[in-house]
Amino acid sequence: CPNSSTGSGCESVLGGLQGCLRLISIGDRMVDLISVQQGALGRFSDLQIDSCGIMDRCLPSYCEHGGDCSQSWDTFSCDCQGTGYTGATCHSSVYEQSCEAHKYSGSPSGPYYIDADGSGPLGPCLVYCNTTDGVPLSWWVGKTNETHSYWGSSLPGAHKCTCGLEGNCTDSQYRCTCDAEQNEWNSDTIVLSHKEHLPVPQIVMTDASRPHSAAAHLLGPLLCHGDKSFWNSASFNTETSYLHFPTFHEELTADVSFFFKTTVSSGVFMENLGITDFIRIELHAPSEVTLSFDVGNGPCEVSVQSPTPFNDGRWHHVKAERNVKGASLQVDQLPQQMRPAPADGRIRLQLNSQLFIGGTASRQRGFVGCIRSLQLNGMFLDLEARATMTPGVEPGCEGHCSSYGHLCHNGGRCREKHRGITCDCAFSAYDGPFCSQEISAYFEPGSSMTYNFQEHYTLSKNTSSLTASSLQKDITFSRETITLSFQTTGTPSSLLYVSSFYEEYLSVILANNGSLQIRYKLDSYQDPDVFNFDFKNLADGHLHQLKINRKEAVVSVEVNQSSKREVILSSGTEFNAVKSLVLGKVLGPPGADPDTRRAAARGFTGCLSAVRFGSAAPLKAAHSRPAEEGEPFPRAARSDSGVIGGVIAVVIFILLCISALAIHIYQQRKLHKESESKVSKNEEC
DSSP: OTTOSSOTTOHHHHTTOOSOOOSOEETTEEOOHHHHHHHSTTTOTTOOOSOTTOOOTTSSOOOOTTOEEEEOSSOEEEEOTTTTEETTTTOEESSOSSHHHHHTTTOOSEEEEEOTTTTSSSOOEEEEEOOOOSSOSEEEEOTTSOEEOOOTTSOTTSOOOHHHHHTOOSSTTSSSGGGGOOSSOOOOOOOOOOGGGOOOOEEEEOGGGSTTOOOOOOOOOOEEOOOHHHHOEEEEOSTTOOEEESOOOOSSOEEEEEEEEOSSSOEEEEEEEOSSOEEEEEEEETTEEEEEEESSSOOEEEEEEOSSOSOSSSOEEEEEEEETTEEEEEETTSOOEEEEOOTTSOOOOOOOSOEEESSOSSOOOBOOEEEEEEEETTEEOOHHHHHTTSTTEEEOOOOTHHHHGGGOOTTOEEEEOSSSEEEEOTTSSEETTTTOEEOEEEEOTTOEEEEEHHHHOOOOSOGGGOOHHHHHHTOOBSEEEEEEEEEOOOSSEEEEEEEETTSOEEEEEEOTTSOEEEEEEOOTTSOOEEEEEOOOOSOSSSOEEEEEEEETTEEEEEETTTEEEEEEOSSOSOBOSEEEEEEEOOSOOTTOOHHHHHHHHHOOOEEEEEEEETTBOHHHHHHHSOOOOSOOOOOOOOOOOTTTTTHHHHHHHHHHHHHSOSEEETTGGGHHHHHHHHSOGGGOO
């Protein structure tokens, strides 16, 4: 109505409408409805200008961590793309909080984004998971832009390198080797480990501008290991025991995560009360976890149902969030359950009591079991410290192997630690933190390796009172499991040869056509059992897995975890006086059949890995001891003579046990170097 201050002439524009108008524009000008109303009160008495129930739902924005807020007529939404956070209000981090969490989820070493405080204010950062006097002339900058002049394991403020702290610098009058100003290059290698100062964004060196002075530095990656908070835990022994902490003051957004394990059917994990408001997470039934709360709109509840009970004594992970958009709850990998908030209800959670963990102020049934890694809005609660001063609650939890023992692969045994587990790989042909690191070696033509069982056999008796014959008889097998992986194109090949002091033997060979042949001779007076298996050509240059399992006379053979055969021995059921295991070339195996001798003389050329005979892991033993060159130790002669079996035999055998080389490897130093050119990149030894 540009030409009328009284609203005359506007009837044709606004008249006849019943409803609500907003944001009216004519051309590039906005109509000021408030002014129109004020100038037209006399003429348009039924025109009521107000907010029409409209409100700016993005001012202030409830989208956290830089999320973009957009709104419709009756709600708003948050776009969290690129923020590293997720959820209705971009509250929850999509990244783990430590390398320890990656480790116990089975992830390998490598670069990861870590969000140390979860939904807290600190953003994620990329890390690598596995695990002078006077004015200083060089320093480094810490994470909050502060400067530090200590180096290595030296204490902050000491102005020393590690060598200065230990007193072993090149020039003892200086506190760093590089301070000596010698006319040659020197170096200080240091590790900065005070995590409150890390990471290091900058290193400054000011003394290199002088004539004939130079400096160079290399800053390595940030290496992280361990997580005290991940294993911080408490054991609740009775239904009336609990821990208490200050009030959880998070009115608009509250997220909670923790692990629990229990054998009881129900109990309250946490509770915080207000005058009328409250928030509570509990094991409502053996197969149900519930989040309940009230912000003044009446009680709300979100539940997760499981097809299997949660009170199975294993660790279970709970993640709960309540915000102005609604609430969500997830347990383990079960589907997340959500409940939206009322459109125009109250949004602030107002609490004033203490926060109860493992119990409740409302006299409901408390929790009996273990809780660990408890965090509220990204901040960990120190359960262990509080448990040390609280009756009925003990710091720490036991039984981590029940949940994480499956991470120990390939025969590794799970061992309990106060914080987590360790995998004992002593009885595995593999190595590494979870016994999954395959130990392999490339065998050149003519090379061999001998594993002497007598050297590794722990005698449980007094050797001074035993004869050589009785010692030999101690190592007898009525059953054994053999595993190995191999890759070769050569035939015939000897994959494995196990000998006995009694000329009994086991040979595993590849015939001229690449087929698998196994021979057992468990009686020195009988011919060996010979088994030919009609598997495909196994000398095709690809990696193959072989498993042989014998129980007395029954032998089962499995190739590549699929093809299986079972055969029956006729030459005996006991492998007596087992002497040694040879990989590769075998020098004149006594009493062996012609095919075994031919394959043994040719040996093996290619890659062998994960070799295991019972509890013996020859390749692993070779890697753990210095490599030796030379011929395999000759077979010890056996005599039944009582005179020879007397004192002389005892002395000889003891000398044999002490001096015999357990591992004999030909050209071991070249195994890995030259294997790179002989094995494909995809299937490298």
